[in-house]
Amino acid sequence: MELPVLVAIIVAGVSLVVLVLHVTGASAPRTLRHADDVIEALLQDYPDAMDGHVLVSADGMAGFVLLDHRKTGIVRVSGRHLATRLVNLAEVASATRDGSSVTLHFRELGWSKLTAAMRDEKEAERLRAHADPSGATVANSPEGRS
Known part of the structure; x- marks a missing residue:
C-alpha cells in the first residue's frame, strides 16, 4: 500500500473517532453543579x-x-x-x-x-x-x- 493512501486512511479514522466522541457528548467537560x-x-x-x-x-x-x-x-x-x-x-x-x-x-x-x-x-x-x-x-x- 502506498504511503499517501495509508496516511489518508489513518487521518479519516482519527477524524471519525473525534467526530463520534463530539456528537455523543463524551468530549464535553464535566462540572459539579450540586x-x-x-x-x-x-x-x-x-x-x-x-x-x-x-x-x-x-x-x-x-x-x-x-x-x-x-x-x-x-x-x-x-x-x-x-x-x-x-x-x-x-x-x-x-x-x-x-x-x-x-x-x-x-x-x-x-x-x-x-x-x-x-x-x-x-x-x-x-x-x-x-x-x-x-x-x-x-x-x-x-x-x-x-
Whole structure:
C-alpha cells in the first residue's frame, strides 16, 4: 500500500473517532453543579467519609466537604474525570484566602496546591478556616449542605 493512501486512511479514522466522541457528548467537560454531585463522587472513593457541609466553587470545577475532625473531602474536575482526596490537617501546609479565592498548599509533591474561586467571601472564609493547619478560628456552623 502506498504511503499517501495509508496516511489518508489513518487521518479519516482519527477524524471519525473525534467526530463520534463530539456528537455523543463524551468530549464535553464535566462540572459539579450540586452538593449531591460532590458527596456522591467522594463516597465512591471514600465510602467511610461521613456527610458534611458541602461547598462548590463558583465555576463548578471543585467541591469541598467539610468533615468532622477538620478533615476535608476534595473533589476536583479534570476534563471528564474527577479526582477525589480526603485531607487531614497534617497534610495541609497552609490555607490562604484572597477575596473569594482560597488556596490550599499541601505537603505532597504530587498535588502541591489547589486554588478555588468560591461563590462568595463567606464560603471562602469558611473553607479557609476549616482547612487551616495553623489553628485559626474554625467557621463551622451547623447549616448542613449548601
